[in-house]
Amino acid sequence: MPRASTTTDVFNAIAEPRRRQIINALAGGRAHAVGELVTRLRVSQPAMSKHLGVLRKVGIVSVSRHGRRRLYRLNAGELKPHQLNRIKQQAERKASERPADEGRPAKDTPKT
Amino acid sequence: MPRASTTTDVFNAIAEPRRRQIINALAGGRAHAVGELVTRLRVSQPAMSKHLGVLRKVGIVSVSRHGRRRLYRLNAGELKPHQLNRIKQQAERKASERPADEGRPAKDTPKT
DNA sequence: TTGACATATTCCCATATAGGAATATAATAT
DNA sequence: ATATTATATTCCTATATGGGAATATGTCAA
Numbered sequence: 182m183p184r185a186s187t188t189t190d191v192f193n194a195i196a197e198p199r200r201r202q203i204i205n206a207l208a209g210g211r212a213h214a215v216g217e218l219v220t221r222l223r224v225s226q227p228a229m230s231k232h233l234g235v236l237r238k239v240g241i242v243s244v245s246r247h248g249r250r251r252l253y254r255l256n257a258g259e260l261k262p263h264q265l266n267r268i269k270q271q272a273e274r275k276a277s278e279r280p281a282d283e284g285r286p287a288k289d290t291p292k293t
Numbered sequence: 294m295p296r297a298s299t300t301t302d303v304f305n306a307i308a309e310p311r312r313r314q315i316i317n318a319l320a321g322g323r324a325h326a327v328g329e330l331v332t333r334l335r336v337s338q339p340a341m342s343k344h345l346g347v348l349r350k351v352g353i354v355s356v357s358r359h360g361r362r363r364l365y366r367l368n369a370g371e372l373k374p375h376q377l378n379r380i381k382q383q384a385e386r387k388a389s390e391r392p393a394d395e396g397r398p399a400k401d402t403p404k405t
Numbered sequence: 406t407t408g409a410c411a412t413a414t415t416c417c418c419a420t421a422t423a424g425g426a427a428t429a430t431a432a433t434a435t
Numbered sequence: 436a437t438a439t440t441a442t443a444t445t446c447c448t449a450t451a452t453g454g455g456a457a458t459a460t461g462t463c464a465a
Contacts, residue, residue, distance in 0.1 A: 196308035197423080215442055228424055230443050249432045249441045309453080327412060340454055342413050361411045361462040 194239040212252035324364035
């Protein structure tokens with residue numbers, strides 16, 4: 182069985198690198214139209230729409246209509262980009278500290 | 294192209310529900326042998342090994358060998374389960390607040 | 406040595422998914 | 436009305452992935 186549905190799960194939503202890019206692009210707090218994001222991130226328009234759809238469904242962003250545009254904004258207070266960066270960087274640091282981490286053998290077999 | 298490699302990316306590592314279960318099971322700080330986790334979480338041994346492998350590669354857990362067992366423990370200070378829960382709950386709350394969020398139409402088209 | 410136990414790895418398959426192309430929907434302008 | 440702009444959706448495909456079964460590796464005991 183592959184991963185849990187991307188549309189139901191925040192973690193799956195932010196597992197996609199492009200979506201994290203989008204989150205970063207929205208980090209300023211300003212609302213952005215789909216077209217702006219398409220240009221800034223060099224993603225095709227359909228792809229962008231799909232990613233934004235996923236982010237919206239899990240509650241990371243919200244939309245508002247303004248004329249023919251749809252403005253997406255990060256949901257303030259939730260899932261700040263810097264939190265994501267922290268998580269990533271912390272784990273990556275750990276991973277590189279212990280290159281292929283195996284631990285050494287031991288005679289001390291814990292009870293159980 | 295599907296998602297980014299699960300073995301390179303912390304976010305993909307925690308995107309898998311079973312792996313979050315494992316993280317929770319390790320939350321106490323104690324080290325657990327693979328077999329214990331297999332029993333507790335009712336996951337097959339190979340599956341467990343694979344998940345632990347992923348978690349290890351991205352730096353979320355570390356292993357130490359004790360006799361024929363391998364003891365896995367959460368990397369203290371990194372990626373605490375409660376952080377994951379917070380992220381998830383916050384986003385889920387937001388998502389349910391705005392059931393199918395669309396925003397209302399407007400005449401006010403912001404300057405590009 | 407052989408055997409039992411603990412964990413990792415390989416092979417295979419079903420399935421979800423990201424992306425592209427084309428199309429649909431919506432809103433404004435003329 | 437038609438045209439144009441902006442975004443969403445549908446269809447398709449290639450690919451990564453999680454899980455099971457079987458096997459390999461490793462470790463200890465006799």
